[in-house]
């Protein structure tokens with residue numbers, strides 16, 4: 001583990017590891033295979049909220065754990081080692097929280113703190129940016145918020161929303177001025193229980209099946225004007241700033257998957273004997289493991305590189321470092337998980353063993369919170385302008 005943490009931070013990481021191994025691991029196989037994970041998954045979510053994992057980055061003055069992002073990344077890695085779906089649910093809640101932490105008023109921060117520490121609702125929130133025709137091209141959304149007196153009226157449908165069906169509060173991006181392009185998008189707080197809010201189709205996903213992904217529909221939803229986050233017209237910028245901070249946290253999930261793939265491979269390679277010796281003693285396997293370890297450590301280091309940049313110089317642009325961490329870690333998670341399947345051979349391909357799930361879980365790391373093609377576009381922009 002590459003993070004250098006103080007004792008109290010490491011204690012929290014150990015608590016996350018213990019939670020994941022004792023409270024999540026026993027149910028992962030069953031819930032991953034289930035058509036609908038149901039109440040058992042909600043119970044796990046509730047325990048995660050009770051442990052404070054959705055409020056990791058909320059300052060202590062608001063009732064959160066007030067952790068820095070080194071600790072958050074290390075916690076997410078431990079959770080993802082056991083199940084990247086549960087880790088995704090928690091990280092996506094953090095994604096919805098970030099615009100409020102960065103640009104919200106004191107009252108808005110208090111409101112989110114109540115929601116994410118379990119004082120109110122489910123303990124989860126969701127980040128509603130993506131629409132059917134606005135994925136990579138995030139500014140192409142059509143959801144609108146029209147100002148009427150001291151309210152906005154919201155209409156539109158968001159899709160592929162992590163926590164869509166379990167969140168009690170949504171951070172929603174909508175057009176407030178069609179004539180201004182990206183400068184006409186604003187960010188809003190929308191409580192789930194407002195009339196006109198409903199949850200649409202739930203995705204039946206290849207991986208991260210212990211996370212909930214749905215459409216969220218807003219039909220003539222009246223929201224008070226004080227639910228606008230920051231300034232009108234700044235929503236797109238806020239979304240980008242949020243993603244700059246959230247993408248390295250996705251990288252930490254990817255590193256968790258890769259580390260688990262290594263751990264499972266080493267365990268198997270030590271006990272599996274071929275041609276008279278454990279396969280770990282065959283150079284072909286040992287070198288695979290060395291490559292897996294090297295890639296995973298470098299991915300972790302790319303998160304640390306981002307965090308060093310983020311904390312070193314306030315207001316310095318860290319978009320490039322965020323994109324590198326997310327893209328590299330997402331790519332190597334898929335490669336390392338696939339190598340684990342290869343090392344376990346037929347067992348690796350079987351659902352009886354945990355590694356085929358790691359491949360399914362790893363794949364989304366190249367897709368959500370900005371595809372790795374978008375990350376390469378962002379990095380290429382910096383390379384071209386240096």
Ligand code: CAA
Pocket residue numbers: 092095127129130135136137138139160161162163182236237240241243244319368369370371374377378
């Ligand atoms: N920080 C601050 N400002 C930024 C920024 C950043 N990182 N990136 C862009 N901007 C600003 C630009 O400076 C520009 O402002 P000015 O005109 O004042 O200079 C404005 O935003 C528009 O920028 P672009 O012209 O570069 O914007 P674009 O429309 O070409 O899009 C993009 C750029 C990088 C492709 C962006 O659309 C993007 O990141 N797409 C991917 C979207 C994404 O990550 N979606 C994930 C959804 S969340 C999710 O997956 C949740 C879940 O539930 C798991």
